[in-house]
Amino acid sequence: MSNLIIRKVAVLGAGVMGAQIAAHLVNAKVPVLLFDLPAKEGPKNAIALKAIENLKKLSPAPFGIKEDAQYIEPANYEEDLDKLKDCDLVIEAIAERMDWKHDLYKKVAPALGANAIFASNTSGLSITALSEGFDDTLKARFCGVHFFNPPRYMHLVELIPTATTAPAILDDLETFLTSVVGKGVVRAKDTPNFIANRVGIFSILAVVAEAGKFGLGFDVVDDLTGARLGRAKSATFRTADVVGLDTMAHVIKTMQDTLADDPFYPVYQTPAVLKALVEKNALGQKSGAGFYKKEGKVIKVLDPVKGEYVESAGKADELVGRILKRPPAERLKLLRESENAQAQFLWSIFRDVFHYIAVHLESIADNARDVDLAIRWGFGWNEGPFEGWQAAGWQQVAEWVKADIEAGKALANVPLPAWVFAGKVAENKGVHAAAGSYSPAADDFVPRSALAVYERQVFRAPVFGAAAADPLKYGKTLFETDTVRAWVDDRAGEDDVVIVSFKSKMNTIGPSVLDGIAQAIGLAEQSYKGVVIWQPTSLKLGTPGGPFSAGANLEEAMPAFMSGGAKGIEPFVKKFQDGMMRIKYANVPVVAAVAGIALGGGCELSLHSAKRVAHVESYFGLVEIGVGLVPAGGGLKEAALRAAEAAQAADSNNYLQFLTKSFTNAATAKVSTSALEARTMGYLKPSDTIVFNVFELLHTAKREARALAEAGYRPPLRARAIPVAGRAGIATIRAQLVNMRDGRFISAHDDLIAGKIAECVCGGDIETGSLVDEEWLLKLERKAFVELLGMAKTQERIMGLLQTGKPVRN
Template identity: 80%
Template sequence: MSNLNIAKVAVLGAGVMGAQIAAHLVNARVPVLLFDLPAKEGPKNGIALKAIENLKKLSPAPFGVKDDAQYIEPANYDDDIEKLKDCDLVIEAIAERMDWKHDLYKKVSPYIADHAIFATNTSGLSITALSDGFSDELKARFCGVHFFNPPRYMHLVELIPTASTRPEIVDQLETFLTSVVGKGAVRAKDTPNFIANRVGIFSILAVIAEAQKFGLRFDEVDDLTGARLGRAKSATFRTADVVGLDTMAHVIKTMQDNLAGDPFFPVYETPAVLAGLVKQGALGQKTGAGFYKKDGKAIKVLDPKKGEYVESGAKADELIGRILKRPAPERLKLLRESQHPQAQFLWAIFRDVFHYIGVHLESIADNARDVDFAIRWGFGWNEGPFEGWQAAGWQQVAKWVQEDIEAGKALSTAPLPAWVFDGPVAEKGGVHTAEGSWSPQARKFVPRSDLPVYEKQVFRAPLAGEAGVDPRTYGRTLFETDAVRAWVDDRAGEDDVVIVSFKSKMNTIGPSVIDGLTQAIALAENDYKGVVIWQPTSLKLGNPGGAFSAGANLEEAMPAFMTGGAKGIEPFVKKFQQGMLRVKYASVPVVSAVSGIALGGGCELALHSAKRVAHIESYIGLVEVGVGLVPAGGGLKEAALRAAEAASAVNATSDLLKFVQKSFENAAMAKVSASALDARAMGYLKPSDTIVFNVHELLDIAKKEARALSASGYRPPLRVKQVPVAGRSAISTIKASLVNMRDGRFISDHDYLIASRIAEAVCGGDVEAGSLVDEEWLLKLERQAFVDLLGTQKTQERIMGMLQTGKPVRN
């Protein structure tokens, strides 16, 4: 495959999707031109400029750092069309009208470079029909590239080639989207709504139909079809509100217009309740009302019979909740046999989707794997529909589904295809096997893509039933305790870096984790090139439970507190600090591979590492004030050292407060980065640290960084003996601003006390400005502040509140 260097991208259309695609490309440091029509009034780029400005206000934020909006270059088709010649990829993202798209293509196609890929972000129109009128040469470079909304956060991108698209074009685009943009690429056939929307919208329509049949409320359905089924918390109707009911109606209309011969065609009728809401302009979240409506602080739900919003809160029956916790085969059997309407409803929606994907697999996808990934990544299911079917017992479930079809209980009379019951799938017990995933067209199990980009993924996204590897046991274990596992990737050429993975809840750090980490560093110093700290939980895409480390393990410290009081914790804190110094001064590089949350002690572990490799969705911060404490694992000490280093670089050591102010605010306000890019702006990541966009590449890149440091003759930093600090005058300045906040009741008296102790630690204590101190002095200030605060009643209240509720207590 020849390399395609995508140095610049043009996005055509500055609507919601086009602008957000442009924003995420800028996150990935890809220069972007954002085109739209020339404005009739004001600046000719006014439409694109307004879209760029609106991006800054969106939530969730499209940018990793809001100021990066400046890197999107606005353009219009009158003045800037020649600039298309400089672009390597052109993505069209205008409204879903075939005629509008064709008009635009006629205008831009003469200016698209001969080597450039031309792609459309349509959510369901025929890619082949869109390419009508193109030259053969442009047809060969044209395909669909369907991002999901919001593009920064949704992992799925569907790639849809036509019969004319050159295979290498799709390979090049998949490589770029996977590694540079960080997506999971699924190849779909050129059929209406492709894979994810075809199956996902059918699933929603089935839920609406079955809920009506069994008389269930919308909020009741959402409680049944969300987290309890391992799906997005927003479940069915909340998801529809978030997506937009007009958008959903449009996707359904595409199915109505293009699937007349489909055996499930009657299901594609727009539900009356949806049509009614759209007609009223109640389009969901963007209009303030849809299936749900916010009324003051209360969330109300639509009662379609009454035609009004009522109090929400209907839940799954306790019996159904217990059934849903049973193993898959037992769960489906119990749901099918129960007479409870909620159980009947759940069995029905499982059956409907199994029926649909069985009938349609051959027409919409190359293999079953692509269907499962499309639904997992595009609709937030933990388990794809084929995975669920296979886990519950392939042949038994197929038999039950066919019985319901024959009994007239299903949504279509179409029988399941023969391959479901006979041949390799039946023999293997499902569609996912060690050889690959079932392709009805090829009549065989198809292996995964072998594009070179996937060589960087030590652990590819797993599929139940496939011959995947478990990151918790993979490789050769060097040693393992209850707290950590130290191991190496035992493939040839990959076994020269020690990998340390934590086993504690949320990867918290206690004495046992420190012991394991110290042991791993000692091992590496004797026989390996470096250490990478990497957590298997980083692979849980879209799962807020994924963590690099949630910080110090307060529960592990509680026995020492119960027996020795606040002073009894001091050895715990000192051990934590010494563990961080062991990381910093190891004679081999220690690289932190950060993804998800790195809070408190997790942030401090990253700060002390030789280098950090962070996934774009990394949320890093010193948050100890939430439990009434100060960071005491060296985080404030590192802030003081970095401030002195920055001041020295510009000969400004006489004004250290200016350099320490940001770090003080970060810790005192418990600021957490909104992305890895934001963490860099906050100072938690250095400009030289690496940010990766595909979480599956995190471990491979971290190992390569450790090797590169080793190969360049890595030496740890010299121990800090003398560092200038801001001193008592800076502390007084900070405290003066804190007094104003306290007296204005913006912060409590206890907040004032905590922030004052943070100021003392980052400014080096009660010494003259510019005084020289050593690292141990700064650590002692942290440690003393931590112990003193722990002895106060209000801090103890905050800690107990956090342990009991998981939420900060304000006192």
């Protein structure tokens, strides 16, 4: 068994994609050399240096924390080629020109290390053609590795071998990309645009063609083809703007240049509107205008007839919206039979994609699963096209598609392949089965990859119709309530850690969830090594997962408020605090496995755990000020305690110095933009673990709990003498708040709440350096919480959030 260690990576090309690939590698703590041409004036590395600076300004942010830009080392091809010998992986990411790439390869190939993997991030050029001119040893180490934009957030990486790529190289690279970089890897055949762009761009071209046929505007189409279809919110034309219209035009051009014999070739013509926009340098988001243009706060959409931007107002018809909420089979039937133009449009784009993937499956992919995962991970669809077809009734949909082809309604007259109607697929009623997914070449259902890296993924990305572990039912259930399931992975050697998963809306925490956690801890203290709190909702197919927990369940607390007023809530708050302390002082380690949002009480639960294991896309924050309250689950208590510990370690009695960051985080409701930033904010400790692949989160958390137990875990001793900043600290903070209030940066109610947060973290109206215990600090939190809850402005904020889902600032 080989053990590939990537010590350093070189990225060749400091353009948008190359620089962002470098940034995400640095997120994963992989040192990177970023190469570009030598500058004609000034420092030779000026081009790479400028690209690194630009990374700090991009949105969405390529870095988990932008200060990590310092770990990208700029380089140029004139002075720094000798540095390539220290790189174990070299990724070329220059412009999509075969001749330019070959010229660069001639320059860098002699400098590559003897065992370095060489890969191209091309979005669609032939990997075999790119390798022409290499000697046999380099050909064996060369492949395509296609990241999707933006590389930090898009889960898909296509791995494209040539006939001469060494299998071990592919296995090693897939392992690295999966576990270290956190990606979902799909192996694609070396055909134009590979899998995701081939099918995804065709689907966009089909949308353009059918929208023109039915006379629908770009904004109407986007409302129809986004979240309503379970696809990315950016839908079709907004997605094109984000990707870049020049990039899209290039991918289409690749199809035009290389697929002349394709029966769908007429569809590959560059749409006139796209061509016109590119000629005007209206390239989408990066140029400020494309199909859409933002003017101030107003989003305008292109009117192709007028050739100008107008206010976007197009929406789906109410009838079509209702149809789209129906079950898959009924939905497609109603769309097909409706005379509504929007419904006919939607049926047409479904039909076109089903037709296309059936015709091209054998040529572009090993099996149907790879097509579905590539589209889900690369284009943000909730289900892949084969999954959608199978869910709607394989045979019936196939007959409908066949009828449309024969009636001349389809985009090509090529018939569906024979395997659609007969043989194993027909018998199975679809391409996904318990044994695997259908491969036309093998005429069989092929299983998933058995690489060792996937053994740690208990719940791999499921595919409709295929065998997969259900995270809601998997393992042995120890007990289950309406809001909590406690279970163990009952495989041999894996059944020694209790896993707690919530079932409440947004995984919010109410009394019943707290009871479930306490019961699970009690069971673990009797018979298991530890507890992991992990949510099945973390499995968002590689996109930012979650929620881990959106916080306390305010709706569950409302009856107590209605019957007893603000004071009636105090038992609820006390129970919440007691639950957090039960977690902190459990006699077995409790590990929080966080992915997605951990806000308010969810963040406090994490803070009280023995250890945190967080997916890199985790967003921590104490955000109670948004509903007019203070954190009251011990989050402010933990801030005071950690400040005291930090002051003691620094031999200082300036406690306020160590409180400032925690106070500011809570008073501004700041939420981390990544787990990496959560560490700098103090919500994660340096010893906490950050994982990059969301599918490995549970495995890693269980191992951490087991390791703590096997190292003789003991809960922390109860802090009974915590020095606090006291009234002097409160006064200092209040003086700053007055300036912010008078300058109208915050409202009077924000000022009031922030003042109460200051009282809690500073230990109340006592002398600086006074010693308190945790219960004292928890009482301050409860008192502030109850007082604020009795105020009209806080009640307005709570009701506003419950009714609209958005914070109210009053």
